[in-house]
Amino acid sequence: MTSLTLVRQIAARPSIVFEALTTAEGLASWWGPDESPVIKAEIDARTGGAYLVRFQTADGAEHEASGELLEMDPPRRVVMSWRWAFGGEPEELGRTSRVEFEVRAVDGGSELTFTHAQLRNEASVASHRYGWTGAFDKLSRILAAAPSDPI
């Protein structure tokens, strides 16, 4: 089990950051790829509620990601299951991931910690705990030291 963690310092109060994560208007503002519009964004912002985001890429193809809110603790924490309904990476179709947003009040605004964990199946969404994000630093050093395979 692995996870990707990204952190952002945001000059906005936690309630505003949380609103961008959990309202249709908020999701539409950041979910789409740079130059293409979000066609549809919906969210039922409560634990167990569903959300979906549909957007178009420059090639005209439509993509839709959807999932459920697994945990909702405004304005601190929201956890969502996440999968491609269509248009994602082919090998990811039918796979469910878990995305987690933690918002912490800091001087000057908020610190957002984002985690995306790959999951084996739906059942593991609820049951798994993750704890080895720090290992990736080690991993990158191992990779940097390893000779490249011919591609």
Added chain:
Amino acid sequence: MVNYQSAPLDRIFAALGDPTRRAILARLEEEECVTVSGLAQPFAIKLPAVMKHLDVMADAGLITRAKHGRTVDVRLSPGPLREAADWLARYERFWSPKLDRLAAHAEARERDVRRTENGDRSK
């Protein structure tokens, strides 16, 4: 597409999800080749337990073992690790610009809200 002919990603990540196994990987990163008994030495666990960890790592394709007389040499096998890192890199490219736009959107909202708050105060 690069094919390392390695174990599925799930198995690699499962193998990496244990502190003893990560410590073994770190050791192999520093010393190219270590014997099984050499790997067991720093841990407060018995040799058979270390062997079990090595089985998991070998199944995931993370290490190779070679018998030399009475000792077994263990080496790092970087391909599967790179596959795991590829997954992470791909999703970092996917999410990073989104989080940047999320931050920009929230900061614009914050400025709007502050303007309104300051406006209210001056009334």
